[in-house]
Amino acid sequence: MGKALLLMDIQHGTTGRYGATPEYFDRVVAAQAKAEDVGMPVILVRVGFSPGYPEVSDRNKSFAAVKEMGNLLLGDPSTEVEPRLLRGRGELVVTKKRISAFAGSDLLEILRAREVDHLVLAGIATGGVVLSTIRQAADLDFRLTVLSDLCLDRDEEVHRVLIEKVFPRHGDVVTSTDWRP
Numbered sequence: 001m002g003k004a005l006l007l008m009d010i011q012h013g014t015t016g017r018y019g020a021t022p023e024y025f026d027r028v029v030a031a032q033a034k035a036e037d038v039g040m041p042v043i044l045v046r047v048g049f050s051p052g053y054p055e056v057s058d059r060n061k062s063f064a065a066v067k068e069m070g071n072l073l074l075g076d077p078s079t080e081v082e083p084r085l086l087r088g089r090g091e092l093v094v095t096k097k098r099i100s101a102f103a104g105s106d107l108l109e110i111l112r113a114r115e116v117d118h119l120v121l122a123g124i125a126t127g128g129v130v131l132s133t134i135r136q137a138a139d140l141d142f143r144l145t146v147l148s149d150l151c152l153d154r155d156e157e158v159h160r161v162l163i164e165k166v167f168p169r170h171g172d173v174v175t176s177t178d179w180r181p
Contacts, residue, residue, distance in 0.1 A: 008123030013078030144171025
């Protein structure tokens with residue numbers, strides 16, 4: 001069994017809204033390089049919808065608003081992964097349809113096929129994709145590590161509480177500098 005690095009929702013439609021800086025991207029790329037250097041799979045998770053939003057229910061408050069605004073359509077720049085992460089070293093791009101990286105994607109099948117049992121998580125936002133994915137991954141019995149400095153949230157208090165109090169209940173929380181793949 002092995003590990004995989006999931007870099008989640010680091011795409012044009014989120015990075016600017018959450019204040020991703022050049023230093024943030026440098027840290028993400030450095031973590032990606034660490035994973036690549038040891039042969040760890042890197043999976044870039046993005047959110048995107050088909051024209052007409054057939055995947056979005058009007059009962060889903062978050063994504064009904066996305067649909068109403070016409071955002072996150074596949075093919076639109078907002079759904080494109082940050083180009084610096086497309087390094088051509090075997091990274092996979094997975095498209096999801098909800099907040100968790102597992103929801104509406106083929107992520108679980110990819111992880112099973114590669115015999116991955118330990119996920120290393122990072123992404124935007126801490127209270128969105130990272131929280132939803134860590135909870136679902138814990139229920140699926142994955143071992144978990146969160147790279148705290150590679151998670152961003154617009155609400156600093158939400159970020160702090162999740163990083164310091166919630167995520168440690170499910171796995172290890174370390175900085176990308178201290179992380180040893």
